[in-house]
Amino acid sequence: MTVASPTGVSGEVLDRRRSVDAAELERRANWIRLEVIRLIGRAGLGHYSSTFSCAELLSVLYYHTLRLAPSEPQWPDRDRFVLGKGHVAVGLWPILADLGYFPEGWLDTFGSIDAPLTDHPNMRTAPGIDFSSGALGHNLSVGIGMALAARLRGSDYRTVVLTGDGELHEGQVWEAAMAASHYGLGSLVAIVDANGSCADGPTSSVMNIEPIADRFRAFGWNAIEIDGHDVGAVMVALDGLPDPGSRTPTCIVARTLKGKGVSFMESNPRDWHLGFLGPQDRDQAEREIRSKES
Amino acid sequence: MTVDTGSTAIADPFSSNAGATEVTGGEAIARELLRIADTRDEVVLVSPDVGLSPLSAAFVDRHPNRYFDVGIAENNAISVAAGLAASGLIPYVVGMSAFTALKCAEQIRTDLAYTRMRVRLIAAWGGMDMGYFGTSHLALEDLAVTRAIPGLAVASVADDAAASAVLGSTVDLDGPLYLRIGPTGHAPVYPADFSVPAQGWTEFGQGSDITILAHGLGTGIAVTAAKELAAAGIGVTVIDVIYLAPFDEKIVERALSRNERILVVEEHLSIGGLGSLVSEVLTRRRLRAAFAAISLPATDLATALPHHLRERYNLTPAGVVNKVKELIAER
Numbered sequence: 173m174t175v176a177s178p179t180g181v182s183g184e185v186l187d188r189r190r191s192v193d194a195a196e197l198e199r200r201a202n203w204i205r206l207e208v209i210r211l212i213g214r215a216g217l218g219h220y221s222s223t224f225s226c227a228e229l230l231s232v233l234y235y236h237t238l239r240l241a242p243s244e245p246q247w248p249d250r251d252r253f254v255l256g257k258g259h260v261a262v263g264l265w266p267i268l269a270d271l272g273y274f275p276e277g278w279l280d281t282f283g284s285i286d287a288p289l290t291d292h293p294n295m296r297t298a299p300g301i302d303f304s305s306g307a308l309g310h311n312l313s314v315g316i317g318m319a320l321a322a323r324l325r326g327s328d329y330r331t332v333v334l335t336g337d338g339e340l341h342e343g344q345v346w347e348a349a350m351a352a353s354h355y356g357l358g359s360l361v362a363i364v365d366a367n368g369s370c371a372d373g374p375t376s377s378v379m380n381i382e383p384i385a386d387r388f389r390a391f392g393w394n395a396i397e398i399d400g401h402d403v404g405a406v407m408v409a410l411d412g413l414p415d416p417g418s419r420t421p422t423c424i425v426a427r428t429l430k431g432k433g434v435s436f437m438e439s440n441p442r443d444w445h446l447g448f449l450g451p452q453d454r455d456q457a458e459r460e461i462r463s464k465e466s
Numbered sequence: 467m468t469v470d471t472g473s474t475a476i477a478d479p480f481s482s483n484a485g486a487t488e489v490t491g492g493e494a495i496a497r498e499l500l501r502i503a504d505t506r507d508e509v510v511l512v513s514p515d516v517g518l519s520p521l522s523a524a525f526v527d528r529h530p531n532r533y534f535d536v537g538i539a540e541n542n543a544i545s546v547a548a549g550l551a552a553s554g555l556i557p558y559v560v561g562m563s564a565f566t567a568l569k570c571a572e573q574i575r576t577d578l579a580y581t582r583m584r585v586r587l588i589a590a591w592g593g594m595d596m597g598y599f600g601t602s603h604l605a606l607e608d609l610a611v612t613r614a615i616p617g618l619a620v621a622s623v624a625d626d627a628a629a630s631a632v633l634g635s636t637v638d639l640d641g642p643l644y645l646r647i648g649p650t651g652h653a654p655v656y657p658a659d660f661s662v663p664a665q666g667w668t669e670f671g672q673g674s675d676i677t678i679l680a681h682g683l684g685t686g687i688a689v690t691a692a693k694e695l696a697a698a699g700i701g702v703t704v705i706d707v708i709y710l711a712p713f714d715e716k717i718v719e720r721a722l723s724r725n726e727r728i729l730v731v732e733e734h735l736s737i738g739g740l741g742s743l744v745s746e747v748l749t750r751r752r753l754r755a756a757f758a759a760i761s762l763p764a765t766d767l768a769t770a771l772p773h774h775l776r777e778r779y780n781l782t783p784a785g786v787v788n789k790v791k792e793l794i795a796e797r
Contacts, residue, residue, distance in 0.1 A: 248554065295552075295581055303552055307576045310545045314577065317549020317557075320534055324510070324555070347542035355534070 215283025353392025610738020
């Protein structure tokens with residue numbers, strides 16, 4: 173839908189709360205999983221399971237929630253999306269290509285040397301990336317800066333930061349959490365992809381971070397918990413975000429499964445953090461994901 | 467009616483001028499920062515709890531809505547500045563050199579340099595300025611770290627006028643800047659209207675017995691020493707290396723064109739600062755030189771008021787004079 177926007181974007185603006193049903197967004201999420209398998213298949217190495225845990229989140233954000241202008245990736249009033257858990261960039265690439273940020277052909281070079289689409293997002297090479305990431309713990313701070321800028325500039329754009337749950341170990345996340353409520357940043361949203369798993373094992377055994385929502389509340393945030401694979405619940409949570417001009421930041425703790433959609437990844441999250449699917453495993457994975465489509 | 471209790475409040479809690487007769491300083495820098503903010507409304511200030519010091523108090527006073535104190539959270543300060551810069555603003559971050567450069571090296575590299583964000587880091591209270599507080603507050607490795615971050619411009623200034631000049635000329639620098647400022651209130655080296663030459667360095671004198679390459683505090687010391695040495699018949703040229711990155715290698719060529727004696731004077735560890743930089747150039751280009759340096763040794767360092775520390779480690783005009791005479795006597 174093309175609408176006249178305050179700053180006169182010449183191309184299409186994708187509005188917030190785009191009209192789309194949950195079933196379609198679920199199909200999109202599974203499409204993202206299949207695309208991730210396809211892209212990593214070409215590249216030779218990738219982060220499947222961390223991307224599978226947030227496929228529904230990415231689907232709802234990009235196909236329903238965020239206000240975007242793919243023809244103008246630098247449009248000042250766009251909603252910002254910062255991928256704190258940068259290792260799931262492979263899940264963003266098919267979405268951004270599909271929405272028109274760059275040619276579909278770029279997907280074919282994912283992972284090769286000098287390619288613009290890399291394992292972690294690089295804002296200097298990939299249109300549609302609001303900030304580079306990879307170093308866990310930095311991006312909530314980056315989001316603070318973006319939200320402060322929105323207020324200063326009088327814009328109502330939102331800033332959404334997707335973090336991992338292991339990422340919450342990083343002290344800098346809490347420096348940012350402190351600052352978000354101190355500055356009353358109602359336009360800032362932190363979504364924690366709480367898939368319960370980090371490199372050394374279950375997050376709660378390696379270094380306990382529970383109760384996540386209570387910890388954010390203690391830092392002055394509003395926090396809710398949802399099933400991160402229930403598209404309907406994700407839509408309700410994101411549709412219910414407060415007005416960007418309000419004074420309390422929001423944390424959505426999305427309970428998810430690392431490797432969701434592929435049985436052998438779900439049961440062995442550590443093994444599949446970084447890897448490569450051989451032909452048989454790939455077949456099985458794709459069959460399982462496709463079988464979810466009704 | 468006030469009662470004289472004999473106490474002394476110090477306006478700048480981190481001032482190295484404690485005990486000195488002149489307790490003001492940094493006014494030129496504060497004025498320039500304010501001027502920049504007044505003329506460019508994209509300019510904002512971030513600080514980890516040191517924004518209200520004399521360096522930036524005027525900025526905060528006049529533009530409170532453009533000042534973001536993040537409290538004693540330096541890592542957050544850098545990445546917040548990155549987010550502000552990514553949103554079209556030009557952030558200045560005022561912080562203590564030690565914590566800016568060391569604690570935040572990764573944030574600077576990954577969030578500012580790799581991304582080419584237009585953030586200006588004003589690294590103050592560095593070198594041995596806070597030596598009274600103990601070794602935790604020394605910043606003698608900052609250039610070793612910041613030089614190793616490609617894409618980060620690194621400048622070290624000899625006085626307030628030079629600091630203002632660098633600030634004024636880098637508002638629109640297309641990438642991040644690390645600006646190491648010296649102790650405020652030190653004797654000036656440059657006139658108030660100084661502007662940084664395009665090459666990023668300046669030259670004092672034409673002496674051909676030795677060239678001193680210096681930056682920051684080292685430059686002022688060297689310039690003073692050069693006068694005394696001239697009176698003793700020793701010809702000294704002093705080159706003030708304002709920009710260590712990007713570094714103009716003509717500096718080294720110029721020095722060697724007069725004499726192969728090069729003395730580096732810097733308030734930095736002997737590892738990784740200007741001394742190392744010059745050594746890298748000499749070696750890579752296979753240039754012949756008689757190299758020496760006055761810098762901080764890589765050992766346990768003392769704790770005292772800065773001027774006592776500088777005496778201990780020969781970072782004084784007398785220290786430079788003695789060293790030069792020693793070097794001249796070698797041949």
